[in-house]
Amino acid sequence: MTNNAQVRPWGIYAHIPYCVKKCAYCDFVSSAVGNSAAREMQDYAAALRAEILREVPPLRARWGDVTTVYIGGGTPTVLPAECLTEILRTLIDAAGMPQECTVEANPGTVDADCLAQLRAAGANRLSLGVQSFDDRLLRAIGRIHTAEEARAAFRAARAAGFDNISLDLMYGLPTQTLDDLKTSVNTALALAPEHISVYGLIVEEGTPFATAEAQGLLTLPSEDAAEEMYDYLMEELPARGYARYEISNFARAGYESRHNRGYWRNVPYLGVGAAAHGYVDGVRWGNVTDAHAYIRAIRAGASVRTPEDTERTRANAMEEYAFLALRTREGIDAADFSRTFGVDIDTVYGAVIEKYIVQGLLRRAENHVALTDAGMKLGNEVFAAFLLGA
Ligand code: SF4
Incomplete structure (x- = not known):
């Protein structure tokens, strides 16, 4: 930190644009890893570390150690554990030890060893994309894991020392009933996570669900049924000790996501990686979304920020x-x-x-x-x- 640094809260978001396979509803920037993926992921990780080393030190010099780090995707845990922990170590070396360091994980991509490595490398919060504890619904939405694998991933995370775990749940899924949702919520609550995020299914353009809907092959709950599910969640989660602190987010006291709070409170953050967004000095930008273009630009020492960088x-x-x-x-x-x-x-x-x-x-x-x-x-x-x- 320089002598004229003005210490203030700031965050870093790092994007990993790979998944084992695409879920049927997902329009996030991520691609399914194919046969040539191991090499590409190594190249991507190297580029990401290079961007971190290029972009983080000037901000640390201005504002001091980073407050929060969030590694999201995609599925960060699709990277080999050594590769992901190397990224994490590079981030922490460059930015300082954050108060909150979250890694998103898909229950189908973690084991005890990987979780222990992440915890040892500095991750102190895990966000598990469970979506449902109903195997039939998990298959219907194209998730790669079963309900039991989700429970096992949660238990393994606890055993690895994660005492701050968030679960994502979805409602309004094809053929889902209110009773199905209640069963998933009760299973989630039995695990006693610190934080729960809930999302209603939205059929996004360009996804397999959009195609199925256009062909009349998607049986979604009626609007009234989806509203009943929403009302149930909004009553049940607070009644069970999870305060609603944001439209989609519920937490036990003291476990609200500090990183996401930063977004909602206009705290500056650096986005690194393909498709990552950033907000510094009143300017918002998005990095180039294509992973190959991102790797090429970083290797060439060029900017990866998209031309829409405009002063708002x-x-x-x-x-x-x-x-x-x-x-x-x-x-x-x-x-x-x-x-x-x-x-x-x-x-x-x-x-x-x-x-x-x-x-x-x-x-x-x-x-x-x-x-x-x-x-x-x-x-x-x-x-x-x-x-x-x-
Ligand atoms: S694991 Fe997450 S990011 Fe990847 S395809 Fe499924 S919903 Fe999208």
């Missing part, structure tokens, strides 16, 4: 600030908004705020403006109203 307008910055903060339980901090933009939030959004308070979708509390429970359900409608010029 002040209006864009206010919109983003509002959308991100509104995702959280505490909502927009009016004092911070006015410090950040030099204008009172009511001058910009007063009419919108009043309109949605009357409709019961927004509330004011202790100088914050936040979504109500009803507002969280209709989040997109409220977010659209925060578009300036809408």
